[in-house]
Amino acid sequence: MENGRNVDGFVVRYIHEPISGQRDGERWKTVTVMNPSARHLHISQLTAHKPYAFCVLAIRQNRQGTCSDPPTTIDRLQATHIVSKLVIAWKTSNSVMLRWEYNGPQPIGFYVNQTGRKDYLDQNLQLKGMISPGFRQDLDGHQREYLWTTLRPYMEYTFHVGVRELPPTGMEYWPSEVIVRTDPTGPPFVDVPEFITSNHPSTALIRLKCASEEYGPISHYWLIVLPGNFTQKMAH
Known part of the structure; x- marks a missing residue:
């Protein structure tokens, strides 16, 4: 159709294994496309290597036009030009x-x-x-x-x-x-923990800042506490 502005949409009708010379309206399936600029429709779950018939009619002001006569037929449905x-x-x-x-x-x-x-x-x-x-x-x-x-x-x-x-x-x-x-990557950048206060020689209140999950979800944070006189020699 050259001028889609004159229609409100389309109805695509198709039938599996059409019988020549017969018009069995109950066996036809319909798909409505309420888009006047549509020029294609993906119909899934068809049966391969079987015959089908298709036709398209236009919708304007809630009225349907006539279907193509005869409809387009495919003797044996098989994939062409598709990966x-x-x-x-x-x-x-x-x-x-x-x-x-x-x-x-x-x-x-x-x-x-x-x-x-x-x-x-x-x-x-x-x-x-x-x-x-x-x-x-x-x-x-x-x-x-x-x-x-x-x-x-x-x-x-x-x-x-x-x-x-x-x-x-x-x-x-x-x-x-x-x-x-895509896979996550990390670990993400985390700001230095902020020391708040210490009310007892063996306790400390620390504020931890969150990291962004832009590059992957975060399951937990590690807080490593070291003594003030820690050296590399002590690690060995």
Whole structure:
């Protein structure tokens, strides 16, 4: 549709194993997309290697238009132009190794993009949020892995790996997704403890300051007390 401003949304209808010459309305499933600018829809949990029929109709002022006749049919549903088995091969506090498989048409290229976010408590026990802007890399169609570096520690990243056609078309296909949290790093910086008072020769009141959990959760703090005449010789 060239002018999406004239509609309020769309209805996508599909049917599993359509029967030629019959219009069984009860067997059709529908998905409503109330977004006039939508131009694609991801339908999951279909059965591979089976036939399907699809059609799209427009919605305007709570009224539905007509479906395409005949609808678009797929004789045998199978993956094309999509990566499979996208996994995290390994990760560190600032890098993630992505690995995937692809058995579709060639020649093609791949695109990889990532976004990140995390919530953490700072040194004042205030909840902070951080969002990493999206970054993208275009890869050669023969690659099956990619090491993404310069990431932030203990941050949740969403990675997409998709197929792109080579110029002049440059069409991009629906990507596969994987979500991972990078490893924490540390220990974090902690301010020097503050001596408050001592009301007895064997006791002391000490104020400890918190450290930020920006680079990973903190489970406990160590307070090491040494005598005033402590030397390295005494440690041995």
